[in-house]
Amino acid sequence: MKDLSIAIVNWNTSDLLHQCLLSAKESCKGTDYEIIVVDNASSDGSPEMVEEEHPDVLLVRNPINQGFAAACNLAYKYSSGRYFLLLNTDTIVIKSALPDMVGFMDTRPNAGAAGCRLINRDGSLQRSCSCFPGLMTELFDALYLSKIFPKSRLFGAYAMSYWDFADEREVDFAGGSCLIVRREAIEAVGLLDDGFFMYAEEADWCYRMRAGGWKVCYYPGASVIHLGGESAKKYGSQILLHLYTSRNRFLRKHRGSYVAGVHRAIVALGALCRMGAYYVGRAAGRGEPDFIKFQKSLFAWAAGREV
The missing domain is CATH 1.10.287 (Helix Hairpins)
Incomplete structure (x- = not known):
């Protein structure tokens, strides 16, 4: 069994995917790992790029775009690592971030999943953890109170914008841009709910892990650059509807x-x-x-x- 299986879901982001793969491989030097790319019916030559430039990567071609969660689940079926890591194509892994996350999980046997420190290209902080969606957090977002008073523990609760993300702590959920999950936790709670096409699937997964007795942690010792929504931009602004519909599905499912x-x-x-x-x-x-x-x-x- 390998130490780490890295799952990358791609849809028409060939250049970003290439950059992501290079950084992940560099980070994992000396680690027993594998990379699985699931391509969601791209038309920009992404699969051909992977075959030509990264022959050591397992490429799985989806004939149709079934969404992020379904593609991650497909990657899991091909994986063999003790840990399963979700990595977005619009990320650049910094130094030894991925093996450092493996080391962190090895020292936290009760942790089912963990997120890392996400930063923007300019080095500024990007918030990578949140509390679970609820009616109050959604109301504060709708009325822009979360943006007007970001440092408030009440109004800034969802994005945890009152926190500087400098210390390790247990959280409700960490974002799926770079999320490491213990295989035993997946076997216990099940795969991602593929009813979520995009957004909220990691919140649902972490919710089920926490309900099953696993902890979800934030680890600031590993950093990854997240370019932020580059894949989503391919869909246009209407993709943001998925953000709301997915949150609504989460609330219907759990509340x-x-x-x-x-x-x-x-x-x-x-x-x-x-x-x-x-x-x-x-x-x-x-x-x-x-x-x-x-x-x-x-x-x-x-x-x-x-x-």
């Missing part, structure tokens, strides 16, 4: 249909407030920017209409 219904009302309120603020701040008659189009789509979804 019930009533809470999920209230969440839709909160999202509708937030969309109306943002549209109102835009029109108050700008003169009418300048066309309809993507921002407003998205808010209308978001409101339509929250109101129960197809978008």
Whole structure:
């Protein structure tokens, strides 16, 4: 059994994928590891790039784009490592970050999963852990209170924006950009829920791990550059709808249909407030920017209409 299986899901990010693979290999020198790339029906030559430039990487071609969670689950079926690590294509691994994460997990036998320190290209901090979504956190987000008062432990609870991410601690969940998971924990709680096409799948996974008695940790001793949503940009702004629909699915699954219904009302309120603020701040008659189009789509979804 290898120490580490690295799963990378790709959709039309060939250049980023190449960069990610180079950094992961450099980080893992001296480590018994494997890399599994699941390509979600890319049309930009990504699979051919992997075959030509990285013949040591296991490439799995998906005939259709089934989403992030389903692709990760497919990668797991080909994996053999003691630890299974999710790594986004828009990441650059710094130095020995990945084997350091393995070492951290080895010293924390009760940890089912752990996230690392994520930074932007310029070295500034990127928040990589959150509390589980709830009605209050969603209301604070909808009313922009989380952005107006980021240092508040109340309003900044979801993104944990009051914290400098400098110390190790137990968290609700860590983001899937770089998330290491113990194989025993996966066998105990099951694979990712592939009903989540994009977003919230790692929150659901960590929720199930914590419910099963496993800890989820944040480890600041390993750093990874996360370019931030480069894959998602390929879908356009409408992909952000998945953020809201996935959170709603999370709430329905773990809090019930009533809470999920209230969440839709909160999202509708937030969309109306943002549209109102835009029109108050700008003169009418300048066309309809993507921002407003998205808010209308978001409101339509929250109101129960197809978008």
